[in-house]
Amino acid sequence: MSSIASYSYLVAALAFLVLCVMLMTRWRSRTHATSVTIAAVASLFWSAALAWQADQGDLPAWSAWTDSFEVLRNGAWSAFLIVLIGSYRDPDSRLPLKLQGWVLAIFSFYVLFFLGTVAGVWHLTSLSESGLMPSVTARVALAVLGIVLVEQLYRNKSLQERWAVKFACLGIGAMYAYDFYLFSNTMLFHQVDPDIWAARGVINALTVPLVAMSIARSASWSSELALSRRVMFHTAALFGSAIYLLAMGSAGYYLRFVGGSWGTVMQVAFLFGALVLLVVILFSGTFRSWLKVFISKHFYRYNYDYREEWLRFTRTLSESGPGLGVRTIQAVGELVESPGGVLFIRRDSGLYEPQSYWHVPVENISEPADSPFCQFLESKQWVVDLNEYAERPELYDDMPLPAWLTRFARRSLVVPLIMQGKLFGFMLLMRPRSPVALNWEVIDLLKIAGNQAASYLAQQDAATALMVARQFESFNRMSTFVVHDLKNLVSQLSLLIPNAEKHRNNPEFQRDMLDTVTHSVQKMKLLLQKLSRSESPVHMAPLAIDKVLIQAVALKAAFEPHPVLELLDAGMKVLADRERLERVLGHLIQNAIEATPKDGKVAISLRRRDDNVLITIADTGEGMSEEFIRERLFKPFESTKSAGMGIGVFESQEYISELGGKIELVSEVGAGTTFYVSLPLHQHQAQTLDIAV
Incomplete structure (x- = not known):
């Protein structure tokens, strides 16, 4: 088996050697040639070292220095993928701003693992049941990281760009996928399978043509690209959950071995508790808010994905049915992770009164339109940070705050709703679940959202006024017909008066007169019913x-x-x-x-x-x-x-x-x-x- 393994890794070394020669000669001017060359050279030394060690009879062939080569090889390919993902560069930074946080985390992980392999504490030659988990878990994590990077690269490319990178994604993804299979099998059976390990060299050699084919198409690699915040959020949550579960699994194995007869019980109870804790954290609104803010702060130039935010904002406001006020608070509040708020709208009385509450106790409050607070909001059109106001009121011209604000212990922001230069209303938002820095970007977004919300609310008020006007129009139209019918009835009754004296002794006339009056009274009652809201439908x-x-x-x-x-x-x-x-x-x-x-x-x-x-x-x-x-x-x-x-x-x-x-x-x-x-x-x-x- 050792000769088979040595030949397998020798084939991989030759394949990477050919790729290195092509990169240094024919493709040296290609996009990202330097980064892919470094990865190919690292793979060349890694496969050559394993081939030589397998030829010496070590099976599986691992030592501290071959483990170090493996870490360098994985790190080089991960760096190449990161470079492809973050191909747009900021002029003031050598690394893409949107990837700096991830790069720092990945680099720290690789450095830690590399130091462990150099020190000889994380290599696979000293495997035992008690020492298996840390070493194999780290290698599984490296494979998962590589697969995630490949998935992110392919997912975030357009259809035209995928034509250039799809073979590189297939080749590099196959390397990491096979590593995941090898080390997860090792984790399961507590030993390295010699056959799977020996075939690894040939598998890596087969991926080289795919990478080479992608390099030949590399003219399309350098397009500008930004990761979707939604994808980043779910990927971060998934990756964090995987690391958490791996760590908890390692701790569970440790409890099993040191717990004696209670080991299995302690392991099951610990793993169940860890799983429940993970579910609680993932469903926590505070945690989700913190993760969104963390990703926006450390991985992106801007705090918001404006396309996603505006689609969500308009979709929330445009939903059919009642409750536009509550939806408005919710749509604006979600921009700053606020869990509640109050919407104030100006009434005909000249007072700004609460129209809607969202997760806030109802209070009987109002604010005059001519108060200094409302005048400040209308003239300045500023978003008022109440926490900043408490520390530095001079920034807001020492404007006195309304007394009713003290009733809301978690008050945070006041967002004006401006309509055609006038203060249509304002919104009081509660303290965010996760701290949000109120910089120029957040303030501008809140102001724009407030103006948009004001237009929706004004449109609703106009539609309500139009509906009322149409009801009055319908009522007036009905009244016109009723008055016309009453005129005819009056004319009919008026003819009876001059003839009543003349024919008062005529029984036939009296009967006709009585029938006419009775019918007229019935008609008048019907007409009055038509004017009432309780009018019965026409049959x-x-x-x-x-x-x-x-x-x-x-x-x-x-x-x-x-x-x-x-x-x-x-x-x-x-x-x-x-x-x-x-x-x-x-x-x-x-x-x-x-x-x-x-x-x-x-x-x-x-x-x-x-x-x-x-x-x-x-x-x-x-x-x-x-x-x-x-x-x-x-x-x-x-x-x-x-x-x-x-x-x-x-x-x-x-x-x-x-x-x-x-x-x-x-x-x-x-x-x-x-x-x-x-x-x-x-x-x-x-x-x-x-x-x-």
């Missing part, structure tokens, strides 16, 4: 149109000229609301009577035409001009009568159209007018009549 039902017309004509019997009804076809039905249809037809009959002199005629007829009911209302009155019919007749508030309101014909056309019918007319000035009202027969009624015919 559509099949109606006998001849009975509706008989009732409408009977109510006009007291007028002169008396309308005459002719029923040419009886028993027809239409689908409509009885009270409203009767009122509409009554409007048209009333108009015909009022437009006709007392010696004239008003004739009403009912007949069927195809699948429709045709109602004809003809008079011999004044008539109308074509211009009036075309431009004014069907418009509201247009009338030729001195006491008319111009509503009856408009309402009639609106309702007849709702029923699927239409109104037509023929008129001649001085000769009279004829209205034709066409309504569709009720479907069942139309089929029955067709069968009868």
